Amino acid sequence: MNTPPPSPQRRIAHLDMDAFYASVELLRYPQLKGLPVVIGGGRRAQDDQQAQQGERPPHKIPVADFPLLKDYSGRGVITTATYAARQFGIGSAMGLMKAAKRCPQAILLPVDFAAYRHYSRTFKDIILDIAPLMEDRGIDEVYIDFTQVPGGQREGGRVLARLIQKAIFDATGLTCSVGVAPNKLLAKMASEFNKPNGIAIVFEEDLQSKIWPLACRKINGIGPKADEKLQQLGITTIGELAQKEQGWLMDHFGQKTGAWMFDAAHGVDSRPVVLESEPVSISRETTFERDLHAVRDKAELGAIFTRLCEQVAQDLARKGYVGKTIGIKLRFDDFKSVTRDLTLPDYTLDAATIRHHAGLCLKRVPLQQRLRLLGVRVGSLLPLAEHQAGLRQEAPRAPLQTTMDL
DNA sequence: TCTGGGGTCCTAGGACCC
């Protein structure tokens, strides 16, 4: 019998760009460096800014000409805040109106996804050149497997982390924070230890000293709900969580979650770094500027609905997927949400087909209450190329299939 | 002055099949 080769101790890095959107904006507007700046809002902030800026080069715009948070009115939230703004107790996902109370003088910039995607592509390409085993975790963060990279083990990964940090900064002017640890779970926590522009190295033996004192909420996957339940059970820190028996956690949180929590508290995580993955669904949604009523605002709602379907269809075509589950999402004025979906016999990426079936879904929802959000989703995706290959296989066989059914 | 948009994964019940 062959014995598997001994696997080396894994060294996994988590790299997180510092205040990514805001930092990209500061490249464009260096005159805002050090000031409280937030990114967020919708069309309104954008219009204001464009109206004020005209054709001037970005770096020449006087600080006094930028729109301020206090002048905003609408339903936007903060996407990113500079560290100067975070000092005022404002941060991601906070409503702009609430943030304006805490820091009215903050400068408000609209989101510019095209710019962020460009820098995202750039920093990821730099990483891939140095360490090819990278997992994409969104626009501003990645996991990297250092294990087999030459020099990836030196000082626990610190040397390679520093090299990557410098390469990204030299090419873009952007800083990032890196955590290196035996697995993704610990690396993710470590990357927060020395933010911004920091590196943290965690070894297995650091569990008690560096991880156990942290709040349970620092575990990626324990959110507000699970944290509240843990607190009610008298558990605040990861160390306290680690003292509980696995069976006890499974009784309180279910088999799967309980077992996972137990492992997480003990720093155990065997998930691999995943290089490629297929999307499961593609969706578009929009929050209205004012709540809409299904009857009184029927025309407006219908136009938005159709546009969302067209956008999803475009996204499917651009990314090369077909799907067969069509779904909608509604959010009412009381913020309660419902979803409806249906699965078609055949895959599609056609806007009219999506619109028709999304319309059927909508008919299954009582619409007395006003709506604040409408969304359209296509799931059960299949790459377009596979779908076409499947059709070529299937077509000649179809009559035969019918005969066999008889 | 309430709370964006795009995702993933899990749970749970019912249908349906073996």
Place this chain on the structure above:
DNA sequence: TCTGGGGTCCTAGGACCC
């Protein structure tokens, strides 16, 4: 006097993440 149990698909909701 049916009585199980497993597996998969579909649908709805919810937690969580970036």
